[in-house]
Amino acid sequence: MIEVVASMARGPVFLAGEVLECLITFTNPMSHLSTSASSEVLAWASAQIHCQFHASDSRVALPAQGTKQDVQAESDTVLIPSRGERGQCVLDTPPKILFCDLRLDPGESKTYSYSEVVPTDGPPSFRGQAVKYVYKLTIGCQRVNSPIKLLRVPFRVLVLHGMPEPPFPQDEEVAPSNPFLEEEEGSRRDTRPLERALDMLMITTSRRCPYMFNITNMRGKVAKFCIFKTVYRLGEDIIGTFNFSEGDIPCLQVQDVFEHVHQVWQTWWIHSKFEQNGETLLVLLLESFYPA
Template sequence: MIEVLAKLGRGPVFLAGEVLECVITFTNPLSASSTSASSEMLAWASAQIHCQFHASENRVALPPSDGSKHDVQAENETVFVPNRGERGQCILSTPPKILFCDLRLDPGESKSYSYCETLPIDGPPSFRGQSVKYVYKLTIGCQRVNSPIKLLRVPFRVLVLHGLKDYQFPQDEAVAPSNPFLEEEEGLKKDCRLADLATELLMVATSRRSLHLYNISNTRGKVGTFCIFKTVYKIGEDVIGTFNFSDGDIPCLQFSVSLQTEESIQEEFQRRQGQPVSFSTHARHQESCLHTAQSSFSLPIPLSSTPGFTTNIVSLKWRLHFEFVTSGKSAGTCLVRGSQSEAVTWTGVEQMEVDTFSWDLPIKVLPTNPVLASYVSQFSNTNCITI
């Protein structure tokens, strides 16, 4: 018996273009003093990253796949197929890397191997939508002699930041401060610079403040104004906006604001012509606001959500969806006197005419620091199997 443990040192979330590093440890758990203790042998072990694409048959019409390619692998084969038994299509994979050949482990002995691979910068982000799914996994395959191949899958999340792909790092390193007493690998240095560049690009894009004022009105007149200071956010930030109903002609009884994503299939891949888009609500604020001069809301963008992106099959966009309920009468008729005694009591009417209307405001949502996103990830840093 051999235990195989895979650990992602930094966490299970990465930016496309970063280097994924995983330490894989093979252990013979039997104690040397055990009467049944004996050495264990493994013929080989390999590792490979792949991205699986799965589409809903009711929503997406994909072209027929090549029937000559099969994802199913017979158990007695010695060919390493990382997506064996997986649903959907493998749309992206890195070259497989051999960890070792002919490994012998004595009782209680362990050996560790480090797997490093740069994530493709032009791949799609991790996404689990109503129509399509993009799932990234690191698969480690190993085999005993005359035994079936065993696969250990390590799921992780990939965030894509547009602009990193076209950035050219300067060739002259003399301008960058360095420590001559530390030896730093070139790949690690570039990976750190990539993370620093991504942080800088995100900060520049999301820190800009500009007052945006919108008049809220329907066919009968002005209801109020809406104010928001920016329309570009990172996942994990709060979307904050304010309302001013004091300058409106039509009284607003109630409003709601929903933070939504819009998942749409490209026209050539739609199952039905004119197929409606799919909406998902991530946060919602609702408030009764009759005789309220000003109000505000704060909607958090979940760290686990997917930033906006576009591929040849699907696009994901973010928006604020507003719904307003206004009075069909003037503000003075919204209340009636309930008593004519010395102590006057005002009560609301039981029934009244209302008008409703909605409005959508597009916003842009970008990734965040992958270390921050790792804190709320559904994936574990460690995965293991016993063979």
């Protein structure tokens, strides 16, 4: 028996374009004092990232696709990261070999480092009632003449559209060579996508411009609602004002509700309650106005 442990030092959330790093440890847990202890041999191990798409059968009707063989023979050495998963694999990275022909004595363990850039052309992680996009790091290993064993590590991916690229991608070539700064420069390069994302979020969420919305019903105008910006950070207070002085109808009660709406393309509808769009929106619903 061999134990496999995967650890992501950065945590389970990444931006698209960031480098995902994972330490993978293979251990032979048998004690060398045990009478049945023996060395364990793995033929190979590899790892890769894949994104799995799943749609609710009761809500979404996806176009038919050709049948795919998902059967893996015991002697097959081809890694299929989505084997046994529900839904469709919409994105996967090339597999990277961690080792070949690894022998572990009783009580011995070895750790390998896996790194891969999270693809920028994939969808963000999402768990809705109609559809789900789930990212996983799949680690596969196999003994000779034995089936492949898989370890799946889920993580989340955030996609920021419009994030600027670095102005000088070739700065590594023109930078002065200094062996004493190698580790510092390497760590600085790893944080660049995150720094650019934070800068973009700060700029976007700091823009203030009043947005006016007229609230009306069949009998006329009820009130005017003003919100000072439409993009917010998580945890930030949303401040708006209601102006009833210009209303034609008195209002007795105000209730505001935030709702996360996931909309599906009309051609994939099963129930008519879905609207024709393919975006995920955050909308503010103003309801329960009771005119006198």
